[in-house]
Amino acid sequence: MPTCTFNSGEHKPTSHSNRTQMTVKADTGGTWRVQIDRRGMPRTRRGGFATKEEAELFERNYLAEHRVSYEKASDERTLRELIEAWYVYHGINLTDGERRHRILLQMAVDLKNPIASQLTAEQFVLYRYNLMYNDAAICAKTMNNRHGYLAAVFNRLRKLKVINYQSPVCEVDFLKIQERQLSYFSRNQIDTLLETIRQHSKKLDTWWVTQICLRTGARWSEAEKLKRKQVHNGRITFEFTKSKKTRTVPLDPTFFHALDQYAGYKNPDDRLFCNCIGTFRRAAKRSELAFPRGQATHILRHSFASHFVMNGGNILSLQKILGHADISMTMRYAHLAPDHLKDAVLLNPMSDSSTNNPARGISNAA
Template sequence: MAIRKVTRGWQVDIQPEGRGGRRVRRTFQTKRAAEQFKVEQKALANTGEWRAPEREHRRLLDLVVDWFDLYGFTLKDGENRKTKLISLCERLGNPRATNITGESWLRYRKKRLEQYSQRGKPINPNTVNHEHAYLSAMFGTLIKLRSWKRDNPLRGIPKIKLDEPDLIYLELEEIVRLLDELAASRNLDVLVITKLCLATGARWGEAQRLEAQRLRNGQVHFIRTKNSKARAIPIAPELEAEVRQGRPQTGPLFRISGYDAFKHAVSRANICLPDGQLTHVLRHTFASHFMINDGNILKLKDILGHKTLAMTMRYAKLAPRHLSQALEKNPLQTIQCQQSVNAVMKKDPKKNPEAIVTF
């Protein structure tokens, strides 16, 4: 039997060189992949180029090391991702890489969601989705580099479907309170970094690492960003002067990270933020008020440096036109308008209905 359905997928069982030749067994997640492997092996045998596949003895941790040495070291977050993959290997028991299957991952995922973090909170499903993405990307990259000659075991396995998170941003009065607290603390660097984030939509790290030579001609030039995409954002002359005042003419403008000082100012301003939304709320605040003030969604995409419009569309619902249409076109408003028209027509049957304006 050449191809048959087994518990783990579709198993190819062939002798490419014919009866008496070396027997090859390989299991794939899909029948199509199994058939493709069978055809490839037969074609190589017909041309005399076939060689018996090497046995795969590497464990999952070995793949992580190979991935990092071949590719991961080139990524900005390569070291961090390697650390997370190593931790994932430990939780999985560092099995043979060939034993990782879609089913084994789903079983691990269920067990992982039943665990608790060091803070005593249940593991966030989004954390598990990130683990899924990192592991799948590792296999996918090794396949492209031909270091892994089998299928990606997580291909086709869906991630956990999550509810869209609430869009958190600061209202104008909250912004004023925050800036007042930062000014009162006399930590001018943190105050200016905060203003830069609010004026440009920059990430905290991008603003904090800003160099003097990147501030020119009324624009802030952000480089070495999270997605490696450089962008230039105009700022007001007053803010540019405030950024330059008393700071170096070359090199880094700010000498501190300012994260803790910002955190304390948020607390003193009585602003409550969800976990993971401390300094990043400034970027959300810029984008949200940009759309509230009827900004263009495509322009916002460029300003934020998003790679896809889908990443920016979360802010579109704040646009005044979007909100006003919800007010004007809901069924209750339609009924009220119709009742107003009927009331006017009852009093004056000769009145042209199209001339009646309702609000």
């Protein structure tokens, strides 16, 4: 856990009692004038006030109007300090909080750790360009993830009143990414993968974890870390999920019986399987199947969801099985449904036409 070295976040405008320079002064003609020159707000000079009270009222209103920009300019905390504050106040409670924290700290280094309140949209866009085209050549999706992480730091701290300004980073548009169909394995490819694991893997646990992912749509880590108590009554209950909610998925009775036998007489809190992700990756490479980049194990989850929908499964049921908090994540599989947008066939302008055969009615004359 990082050491808390950040400030409290309280940056208050200077009060009348501790100002070193008076902004309200009397003119020689008996009137009063106001001169305000503070960092972070437009300079102003106004005279002709009949009384001191009127001049001070103008001063208070002007300072209140520009308070946010003044406090922003007065906030000298670095980007790293805000990231540490975000982690302690919020990030530490996220499932992937530690990973995000590491990425954000590296972003602060790459951006040369500027004063956070002075970070500009141009600085961020230039950083993005360098990272994508000059340095690591990361993909657009990864860059959008990092963009979202940094924007979330400012948004969360603003919500918690740690800062009171909106960073220009939050207003930068995310990169548009060409949407592609999610990859999945056919039944023959699944059989090939399982047979390769069975023949060449030294850990039988790898076969069982792979089977569970394919049969329940579980993430690899969820299946790999199963405990004996989570396998019960013909179903598996997944804990410590990405959404932090438990979910229960039934199993085929024959497979459940075999899994129950494999688990044996372990204690309720004993793990069923050892860590076997490395064994799976070696078997996947040996199988010579085309695994999408970065989806060595996640394609098992995609394969479950894809076949579920193609076999007539309900999208709402799939959402519960996969544990998606947002239905839009599950809708990525909707196009695989047998009746998806079938009205396009029935309601298009050529639906009642007899010219479905391109050769029909075409003259053979030269």
